[in-house]
Amino acid sequence: MDYKKELIKRVIFIMENSMYLIEPQNTLNLLNLYLELEKNNKDLLQDLEVLLLSDDDISNNNLYQEVKKRKNNEEYLLKLKENKNNIIDPFTLLSLVRKYVIRENIGNKEILKKIDTLDEYFRIIRYKNNKYTYISGANLEPNDIKNHIEIKSGVIRNGVKKEDKINYSKIYHYDFINYISNIDNHHKDNLSILTEEEKQKIYLLFHDEIPWNTKEVCTKSNLFFSENYCNQEFYLNEDDIFYYHDNYYMMCPNCYNIVIVDSNKLSNSIKQKIRKRNNQDSYYLRNVLYKREYLINEKKKILMKK
Numbered sequence: 001m002d003y004k005k006e007l008i009k010r011v012i013f014i015m016e017n018s019m020y021l022i023e024p025q026n027t028l029n030l031l032n033l034y035l036e037l038e039k040n041n042k043d044l045l046q047d048l049e050v051l052l053l054s055d056d057d058i059s060n061n062n063l064y065q066e067v068k069k070r071k072n073n074e075e076y077l078l079k080l081k082e083n084k085n086n087i088i089d090p091f092t093l094l095s096l097v098r099k100y101v102i103r104e105n106i107g108n109k110e111i112l113k114k115i116d117t118l119d120e121y122f123r124i125i126r127y128k129n130n131k132y133t134y135i136s137g138a139n140l141e142p143n144d145i146k147n148h149i150e151i152k153s154g155v156i157r158n159g160v161k162k163e164d165k166i167n168y169s170k171i172y173h174y175d176f177i178n179y180i181s182n183i184d185n186h187h188k189d190n191l192s193i194l195t196e197e198e199k200q201k202i203y204l205l206f207h208d209e210i211p212w213n214t215k216e217v218c219t220k221s222n223l224f225f226s227e228n229y230c231n232q233e234f235y236l237n238e239d240d241i242f243y244y245h246d247n248y249y250m251m252c253p254n255c256y257n258i259v260i261v262d263s264n265k266l267s268n269s270i271k272q273k274i275r276k277r278n279n280q281d282s283y284y285l286r287n288v289l290y291k292r293e294y295l296i297n298e299k300k301k302i303l304m305k306k
């Protein structure tokens, strides 16, 4: 088994299907939800542990098959629709499993590796489409707080008393866990088994955004101020792109030339969003030009002071 590929498959599955794995609940309080599951639906937590951590291919997992059925079950889909504010997101789902794994694996010498492996799932779903590399697993690292990470629903701390517990784990082989939790298999820059590019790919499956590192070159523009251009590369930003006469443009952040954006770099729905935004604001073009003029003047002032 290619463990990395399997991990990616599992992450995508969780991101796609977290809402089908646990039925919508009245409470979004993580601890109550956990206690309720532990009391009445322990098998589910057990199956989730197996889904995330076992050596078995995910397609053999009970829940994997169950989700397929639920997606075609009208009654279930209706329930989801009625409770759409209370459906479980991937982060919360993983937090529940983590809590379960910690409680149920006390005395199991693989417990730390299991937690490390679960942290890898958190690291992947924490990816944000911006220039920052996030290294946090379930618990937020100080480095990531500095990067203005959005703090999601709190992770349950490991407040479990050390007592002799029966080990309910259904995992009998540890190759997947050993591979994913092994530091030697992690990239040094993000402490993760996946590269930032691989995480980005997963992220973009679920978010219709321009990859933050999409570049454009400042070059002669057919319409606006083409006499001055700096030839430098800059990153595209959806909010700064506008539509005018069949083309998409963005102001170069280095020299304030207004540059044509290669429309192949924009998805259809992003193009639609931009056009819609422009249609709603009849002054958008004037505003861009004012902003440009203002920025050029500010730059001149700074240069004169020097």
Ligand SMILES: [Zn+2]
Residues within 6 Å of the ligand: 218, 219, 229, 230, 231, 232, 252, 253, 254, 255, 256, 257
């Ligand atoms: Zn430029």
